[in-house]
Amino acid sequence: MKIAIPVDEKTLESNVCASFGRTPYFLIYDAETKESVFIDNNAAASTGGAGIKAAQTIVDNKANVLLTPRCGENAADVLKSADIKIFKTAPASAKDNIDDFIDGKLSLLDEIHAGFHGHGGN
Amino acid sequence: MRIAVLSGKGGTGKTLVSVNLAAIAKASTYIDCDVEEPNGHLLFKPEGIQEEEIPVKIPKVNHELCNGCRKCIDFCKFNALAYIKNKLIVFDEVCHSCGGCIMLCPEKALIEKEKIIGKVQKGTSNAVTIYTGILNTGEASGIPIIKRLLAEENPEANKQTFIDCPPGSACIVMESIKDADYCILVAEPTLFGVHNLNMVYKLVKLFNKPFGVVLNKCLEEENPAEKFCLEKNIKILDRIPFDTNLGTLNSNAKIAVRKNKKYRDMFSSLLKTVTKEVQHETITNP
Numbered sequence: 001m002k003i004a005i006p007v008d009e010k011t012l013e014s015n016v017c018a019s020f021g022r023t024p025y026f027l028i029y030d031a032e033t034k035e036s037v038f039i040d041n042n043a044a045a046s047t048g049g050a051g052i053k054a055a056q057t058i059v060d061n062k063a064n065v066l067l068t069p070r071c072g073e074n075a076a077d078v079l080k081s082a083d084i085k086i087f088k089t090a091p092a093s094a095k096d097n098i099d100d101f102i103d104g105k106l107s108l109l110d111e112i113h114a115g116f117h118g119h120g121g122n
Numbered sequence: 123m124r125i126a127v128l129s130g131k132g133g134t135g136k137t138l139v140s141v142n143l144a145a146i147a148k149a150s151t152y153i154d155c156d157v158e159e160p161n162g163h164l165l166f167k168p169e170g171i172q173e174e175e176i177p178v179k180i181p182k183v184n185h186e187l188c189n190g191c192r193k194c195i196d197f198c199k200f201n202a203l204a205y206i207k208n209k210l211i212v213f214d215e216v217c218h219s220c221g222g223c224i225m226l227c228p229e230k231a232l233i234e235k236e237k238i239i240g241k242v243q244k245g246t247s248n249a250v251t252i253y254t255g256i257l258n259t260g261e262a263s264g265i266p267i268i269k270r271l272l273a274e275e276n277p278e279a280n281k282q283t284f285i286d287c288p289p290g291s292a293c294i295v296m297e298s299i300k301d302a303d304y305c306i307l308v309a310e311p312t313l314f315g316v317h318n319l320n321m322v323y324k325l326v327k328l329f330n331k332p333f334g335v336v337l338n339k340c341l342e343e344e345n346p347a348e349k350f351c352l353e354k355n356i357k358i359l360d361r362i363p364f365d366t367n368l369g370t371l372n373s374n375a376k377i378a379v380r381k382n383k384k385y386r387d388m389f390s391s392l393l394k395t396v397t398k399e400v401q402h403e404t405i406t407n408p
Contacts, residue, residue: 049201049216056204074213081206
């Protein structure tokens with residue numbers, strides 16, 4: 001199983017990025033091989049629709065689950081169409097969140113926000 | 123003569139100035155381009171309203187023809203398309219209806235479909251013709267509505283036209299002032315007001331528009347916006363005092379010049395100044 005997480009830095013000890021669509025990197029962790037791959041999020045500087053583009057990256061990298069503190073409506077639609085489940089991270093490192101997820105300690109992200117779209121919050 | 127009224131932020135008095143100028147002019151057209159929150163109609167209460175829906179063209183996928191080449195996805199600057207499980211998805215609300223993806227698709231798998239994004243209302247109040255643009259909530263851009271509002275037949279050549287712009291200095295404001303003959307910038311007497319005045323000042327300079335400033339809500343004390351105008355050698359058209367009576371009339375959706383002689387005189391004098399400025403501009407920069 002492949003696990004995707006938005007991260008601030010390219011290390012397993014990195015914090016989970018507060019933004020899904022505009023995170024600088026994604027960590028793709030393979031739970032079977034224990035291999036970590038860091039990919040640049042080319043949606044970070046988008047004028048709009050960053051969540052859609054970032055979600056496309058997650059789909060294209062064949063992740064099965066996404067661990068994130070939050071997620072917008074459009075990105076969630078993309079992930080849902082690809083049958084990718086979204087789990088809510090705890091305020092800890094990427095590695096700790098992966099361990100917690102594997103131990104079944106993370107719950108599904110049930111709160112999908114309507115997006116910020118340049119208005120700084122809603 | 124098309125006069126656009128704009129400001130860097132909301133609540134400075136764009137609608138107060140444009141509505142009262144339109145009401146004091148003999149015969150005029152008032153166009154509310156603040157399509158996300160039009161409020162001029164609340165003051166004018168126009169009669170005989172005619173409505174027109176405004177459509178835009180957005181892409182629709184023919185899944186049988188799409189081969190998943192993703193050229194459309196790579197092209198879209200707004201990321202309105204995604205390709206999931208061998209299926210192209212369009213996010214209608216994110217699409218800015220540029221039509222690029224449709225032109226680009228080598229398989230002709232994208233076709234145009236119409237989507238209504240809002241409407242334009244036309245009505246009258248005494249000798250004023252009122253146009254109001256209304257953008258539906260959640261739509262990406264009000265520009266198609268503004269284009270329709272400012273379409274050539276609306277501002278009649280023999281009448282004075284007042285364009286009530288959206289706040290700020292983004293694309294939607296640029297579209298509103300594009301064909302204006304003169305711009306009135308409305309500013310508040312605060313540091314924040316100066317910051318926002320500077321934004322629209324830069325915009326009208328960039329567009330090479332003749333312009334002047336109306337200082338609104340003026341108090342006895344020092345006015346940072348006035349200081350800014352003096353430093354930059356900007357024409358001050360008028361100083362509207364901080365006046366609770368004027369504020370109350372406006373808050374109760376009453377048009378000040380139709381209620382009180384003092385305000386009639388005030389806005390007549392402003393209109394005279396603006397008209398003179400516009401004529402001066404036409405002579406010096408035809």
